[in-house]
Amino acid sequence: MILDQELSITFINQWLDNAFIHPYPLQDKKLLEVFPELADQRIHQCIQQALEQGLPSILSPGLNQAPLPLCHKCNCIHDNGEQSVFAQMIRIQPMEQNDQRYCMLEIQDVSTMMRREKLLNEQAEKLNRMALTDELTGIANRRHFNGLLEKAVNQTIQQNQPMSLIFFDIDFFKPFNDNLGHQAGDQCLARITRQLSSELESSGFHLARYGGEEFCIIMPDTEPEQASRMAECYRNHVEQLSISHPASKISDVVTASFGVAGFRAGQTDTFTGLILKADNALYRAKTSGRNRVVLSGKT
Numbered sequence: 163m164i165l166d167q168e169l170s171i172t173f174i175n176q177w178l179d180n181a182f183i184h185p186y187p188l189q190d191k192k193l194l195e196v197f198p199e200l201a202d203q204r205i206h207q208c209i210q211q212a213l214e215q216g217l218p219s220i221l222s223p224g225l226n227q228a229p230l231p232l233c234h235k236c237n238c239i240h241d242n243g244e245q246s247v248f249a250q251m252i253r254i255q256p257m258e259q260n261d262q263r264y265c266m267l268e269i270q271d272v273s274t275m276m277r278r279e280k281l282l283n284e285q286a287e288k289l290n291r292m293a294l295t296d297e298l299t300g301i302a303n304r305r306h307f308n309g310l311l312e313k314a315v316n317q318t319i320q321q322n323q324p325m326s327l328i329f330f331d332i333d334f335f336k337p338f339n340d341n342l343g344h345q346a347g348d349q350c351l352a353r354i355t356r357q358l359s360s361e362l363e364s365s366g367f368h369l370a371r372y373g374g375e376e377f378c379i380i381m382p383d384t385e386p387e388q389a390s391r392m393a394e395c396y397r398n399h400v401e402q403l404s405i406s407h408p409a410s411k412i413s414d415v416v417t418a419s420f421g422v423a424g425f426r427a428g429q430t431d432t433f434t435g436l437i438l439k440a441d442n443a444l445y446r447a448k449t450s451g452r453n454r455v456v457l458s459g460k461t
């Protein structure tokens with residue numbers, strides 16, 4: 163499409179004329195009289211820049227998907243009667259002829275490209291989510307845990323806060339599987355994590371599966387003593403789910419053991435040190451009878 167100094171359409175090709183949402187041909191019409199809504203829009207400013215200063219520009223669909231009212235006539239009318247404009251890339255080019263300056267608008271329909279890009283982005287997001295999520299329980303997996311813990315430790319150091327880490331593990335889970343079957347074991351893990359994730363939802367804490375039937379909770383800005391009290395609540399809630407465990411040596415229902423460790427800015431141990439301390443505390447909970455909470459550093 164070519165516009166003169168008065169913004170009259172001195173040339174428009176058939177494809178574009180058909181695509182404009184407008185009932186009659188646009189040749190020789192004034193752009194702003196037919197489409198007054200374009201006045202002072204970015205496209206209008208760029209056209210003026212081309213005509214007055216000879217400056218070219220490109221309007222990409224990133225900022226404004228559809229500067230002009232253009233549609234695919236065959237399928238643009240929705241059930242609600244609205245017409246959908248297609249995504250455009252517009253190159254605005256000044257040109258000179260017989261000492262007169264004109265402006266050429268080269269318009270490309272990029273709707274297919276945009277749809278493909280959206281689809282690719284959605285797929286990439288889905289793959290990313292899958293790569294960070296444990297399939298059985300839907301909570302963060304080990305890879306995600308590593309990232310979350312590193313972030314929490316860095317935040318602890320930067321903001322000079324405390325933080326805590328809980329490790330917990332189902333008691334006598336091998337006998338549970340052997341007795342009731344692996345599928346019942348899967349359901350048990352899913353039920354426990356569902357219960358705890360709903361409790362942790364708005365707390366800012368992160369529940370993750372560390373591996374097998376071992377889980378962890380990252381607790382930013384939390385003193386270990388407070389984390390230990392919360393671990394006691396979680397232990398209690400696992401027990402209160404009352405999942406029958408005929409092969410447990412300590413209870414009729416499924417129980418879990420918890421190890422808690424804390425980290426402070428200024429401490430020399432790295433986040434691997436923190437994991438080790440929480441895991442050791444969990445080991446002590448197991449060896450001292452199970453179905454209990456042990457806080458690292460406390461006898």
Ligand SMILES: Nc1nc2c(ncn2[C@@H]2O[C@H](COP(=O)(O)OP(=O)(O)OP(=O)(O)O)[C@@H](O)[C@H]2O)c(=O)[nH]1
Pocket residue numbers: 298331332333334335336337339343344345346347348351373374375448452
């Ligand atoms: N059903 C099911 N079982 C799992 C899964 N991941 C790990 N396990 C089982 O968990 C059991 C863990 O057994 P152990 O490490 O011996 O621990 P335990 O029997 O719970 O004993 P303690 O932890 O000492 O109380 C193994 O039999 C694993 O096969 C899973 O995703 N689903």
